[in-house]
Amino acid sequence: MLSNLWLLFAIPAASATILLLSGKRALKWGPWLGVIAPAISFVLGLIMFFQLRDLNPRVTEQNLWSFIPVGDLQVSFGLMFDPLTAVFVLLITGVGSLIHLYAVGYMAHDERRVTFFGYFNLFITAMLLLVLGNNYVMLYLGWEGVGLASYLLISFWYTRPSAATAGKKAFIMNRVGDAGFILAIFLMFAYLNTVNYGQVFERVGSLSANTMLILGLLLLLGACGKSGQFPLQAWLPDAMEGPTPVSALIHAATMVTAGVYVIARSNPVFSANTTLQLIVVSVGTITLLLGCIIGCAKDDIKRVLAWSTVSQIGYMFLGVGLGGGAYALAIIHLLAHGFFKANMFLGAGSVMHGMKDQVDIRRFGALSKYMKITWLTFMMGWLAIIGIPPLSGYFTKEPIIAAAFERGDWTSWLFGWAALLGALLTAFYMTRLFVLTFHGPKRWTEGQHPHESPPVMWIPLVFLAIGSVVAGYLMHTSVVDWLNPVFAGVENVPEYEPVMPHWLISVLGVAFAVLGAGLAWAIFGRGTALEPEPAGVVVTAARNNLYTDAFNEVVFEKPGRWLTRALVYVDNKGVDGVVNGLAALVGGGSGRMRRLQTGFVRSYALSMLLGGVLVLGALLAVRLG
Amino acid sequence: MTPMWYIVLSAILFSVGAVGVLIRRNAIVLFMCIELMLNAANLALVTFSRINGTLDGQIMAFFVMVVAAAEVVIGLAIIMLIFRTRRSASVDDANLLKY
Numbered sequence: 099m100l101s102n103l104w105l106l107f108a109i110p111a112a113s114a115t116i117l118l119l120s121g122k123r124a125l126k127w128g129p130w131l132g133v134i135a136p137a138i139s140f141v142l143g144l145i146m147f148f149q150l151r152d153l154n155p156r157v158t159e160q161n162l163w164s165f166i167p168v169g170d171l172q173v174s175f176g177l178m179f180d181p182l183t184a185v186f187v188l189l190i191t192g193v194g195s196l197i198h199l200y201a202v203g204y205m206a207h208d209e210r211r212v213t214f215f216g217y218f219n220l221f222i223t224a225m226l227l228l229v230l231g232n233n234y235v236m237l238y239l240g241w242e243g244v245g246l247a248s249y250l251l252i253s254f255w256y257t258r259p260s261a262a263t264a265g266k267k268a269f270i271m272n273r274v275g276d277a278g279f280i281l282a283i284f285l286m287f288a289y290l291n292t293v294n295y296g297q298v299f300e301r302v303g304s305l306s307a308n309t310m311l312i313l314g315l316l317l318l319l320g321a322c323g324k325s326g327q328f329p330l331q332a333w334l335p336d337a338m339e340g341p342t343p344v345s346a347l348i349h350a351a352t353m354v355t356a357g358v359y360v361i362a363r364s365n366p367v368f369s370a371n372t373t374l375q376l377i378v379v380s381v382g383t384i385t386l387l388l389g390c391i392i393g394c395a396k397d398d399i400k401r402v403l404a405w406s407t408v409s410q411i412g413y414m415f416l417g418v419g420l421g422g423g424a425y426a427l428a429i430i431h432l433l434a435h436g437f438f439k440a441n442m443f444l445g446a447g448s449v450m451h452g453m454k455d456q457v458d459i460r461r462f463g464a465l466s467k468y469m470k471i472t473w474l475t476f477m478m479g480w481l482a483i484i485g486i487p488p489l490s491g492y493f494t495k496e497p498i499i500a501a502a503f504e505r506g507d508w509t510s511w512l513f514g515w516a517a518l519l520g521a522l523l524t525a526f527y528m529t530r531l532f533v534l535t536f537h538g539p540k541r542w543t544e545g546q547h548p549h550e551s552p553p554v555m556w557i558p559l560v561f562l563a564i565g566s567v568v569a570g571y572l573m574h575t576s577v578v579d580w581l582n583p584v585f586a587g588v589e590n591v592p593e594y595e596p597v598m599p600h601w602l603i604s605v606l607g608v609a610f611a612v613l614g615a616g617l618a619w620a621i622f623g624r625g626t627a628l629e630p631e632p633a634g635v636v637v638t639a640a641r642n643n644l645y646t647d648a649f650n651e652v653v654f655e656k657p658g659r660w661l662t663r664a665l666v667y668v669d670n671k672g673v674d675g676v677v678n679g680l681a682a683l684v685g686g687g688s689g690r691m692r693r694l695q696t697g698f699v700r701s702y703a704l705s706m707l708l709g710g711v712l713v714l715g716a717l718l719a720v721r722l723g
Numbered sequence: 724m725t726p727m728w729y730i731v732l733s734a735i736l737f738s739v740g741a742v743g744v745l746i747r748r749n750a751i752v753l754f755m756c757i758e759l760m761l762n763a764a765n766l767a768l769v770t771f772s773r774i775n776g777t778l779d780g781q782i783m784a785f786f787v788m789v790v791a792a793a794e795v796v797i798g799l800a801i802i803m804l805i806f807r808t809r810r811s812a813s814v815d816d817a818n819l820l821k822y
Contacts, residue, residue: 692822693822694822695821695822696818696821696822697818697819697820697821697822698814698815698818699753699814699815699817700744700745700746700748700814700815703744703745704745707741707745
């Protein structure tokens with residue numbers, strides 16, 4: 099099986115092609131084809147996973163064909179399957195299949211559902227290409243593919259202006275990151291003469307510290323764009339305008355983690371420069387706090403989850419930035435997050451399904467009685483994300499926090515406590531979301547009759563909830579060992595003693611989670627006001643996304659708009675003026691010259707005579723003069 | 724009798740013809756003036772031939788006569804057609820071909 103890696107992405111690609119070409123003819127069977135394709139990939143992935151386990155060393159590469167052969171630049175359409183790729187493949191196809199199944203129910207009444215499943219399969223294809231490639235160009239191919247699929251799916255309901263705008267916003271902000279990423283590829287080719295993972299990592303030691311720093315920063319810019327990290331985080335919450343399965347699959351579980359994958363994959367680059375690591379850690383920490391603070395102030399159920407995603411990916415960036423053993427920790431948090439966040443997003447979709455697409459958590463309440471399965475599965479996700487043992491979040495987030503305390507200098511205190519504060523805030527806003535949605539008094543709008551979703555929607559929820567519960571312990575033990583060979587080159591980083599004992603960090607983490615949850619339950623247990631209340635500076639800022647959107651508008655959008663206006667003026671008045679002026683001169687001049695053609699034969703005869711006289715006069719003047 | 728007078732006569736005839744072309748409107752008169760100019764040129768050619776003692780000028784005069792004859796045929800035909808369509812032989816009436 100391992101010799102046929104291409105089957106993994108070829109199956110969803112074929113399905114996407116069929117679905118996109120058949121349109122309305124596939125209304126009956128199309129969605130099911132869309133579900134089966136990633137499911138087959140998942141089965142194949144599992145078989146390959148077990149085959150990979152028996153290999154030594156655990157990596158297989160194959161070059162299908164020469165992709166870009168130009169002079170010194172030889173890029174092959176090469177695939178690679180190693181432990182890191184394997185877990186990603188299983189996450190993408192596994193969680194992906196469940197979300198596809200859920201979407202069959204969620205999109206059942208949408209008349210463009212075949213197109214939807216076509217895009218969904220396209221996304222799975224591109225994401226698999228992204229993780230399966232053995233060089234940066236292949237990674238970039240998948241990278242742009244998922245960007246396209248994300249754009250198409252965010253603005254799937256394109257007749258809504260907000261969805262169309264959100265799609266454009268996501269695409270444009272992603273381009274900023276993509277520009278960084280492609281510059282990084284150019285830099286690799288210019289300095290290292292290759293874009294293959296293996297060769298790049300072999301030769302990267304020959305780079306000067308500054309070049310390495312720039313290479314890393316460019317890769318980081320790309321990663322920040324795709325993963326919604328500071329300062330490119332603004333698109334991710336707006337991306338919630340898409341259908342809920344899209345939010346779950348693309349903007350929570352898989353695509354947004356591509357940035358983490360890039361940094362983990364490029365670990366020899368990032369581990370080799372401590373400045374770079376400090377920057378990655380700072381980006382992660384800033385983002386995780388930013389996401390938490392804004393998450394506390396939002397009232398839209400999907401936006402709270404979106405900011406929570408931003409903040410959880412901040413934890414993953416913190417992990418990959420710490421380097422050494424923390425790479426594997428970030429990846430297991432990524433996997434666990436894939437389960438519990440997909441679970442909660444789909445739960446939110448189920449709530450919206452039962453509440454006529456209401457998204458305002460102030461308008462829910464007491465739903466635990468009406469949607470028992472959604473309530474129970476959401477509870478598993480909620481307990482997992484806030485880090486209550488023995489659910490998955492505890493096993494994956496706690497080690498990252500502990501690793502943040504092990505940096506060996508004063509920054510341990512800074513990043514460690516920031517991560518702990520993040521845990522407290524996470525518990526607060528997730529509990530607020532949970533309590534306002536499922537408990538407390540009813541605050542519904544008129545005419546609501548909440549009901550449980552059909553089995554095709556709650557079965558994936560149950561699977562994901564089971565994943566949220568049991569996956570943590572499993573990953574904490576076996577997946578870390580499974581992943582560590584990928585990060586083998588970084589084993590010899592110095593290990594520092596944590597500034598606080600491990601048991602104290604664990605106790606503090608759980609205590610903070612319980613404290614945050616208890617606080618939120620105490621405040622919101624009895625419901626909340628239906629309208630936004632006047633609030634202090636911090637809450638107002640958080641409601642306005644900490645003014646990051648305003649900052650972008652003032653610093654980037656406004657000057658850009660002025661520049662375009664100035665350019666339009668110069669173009670209209672200056673460039674067009676010269677061209678139009680010349681044309682008017684010739685046109686006007688010839689219009690006047692034309693008047694010489696009077697149509698009177700005698701005037702022509704006179705001019706001929708005058709011409710003759712002139713010629714004669716000239717001849718005589720020359721002869722006689 | 725010096726050949727000079729023939730040249731003078733030729734010049735006078737040419738000038739009369741040229742002025743006629745410029746000031747008259749009747750196409751037939753115009754045509755006759757052109758013939759006058761051509762014949763003035765012929766006279767000059769023959770005179771120069773006489774002065775130089777060669778026959779080139781006289782041969783040239785025959786060419787001019789032949790061309791003039793051909794031109795008269797076509798010209799008169801055109802004038803006839805214009806007259807038939809417009810009931811007028813004035814060259815100023817045929818002024819549609821202009822800007």
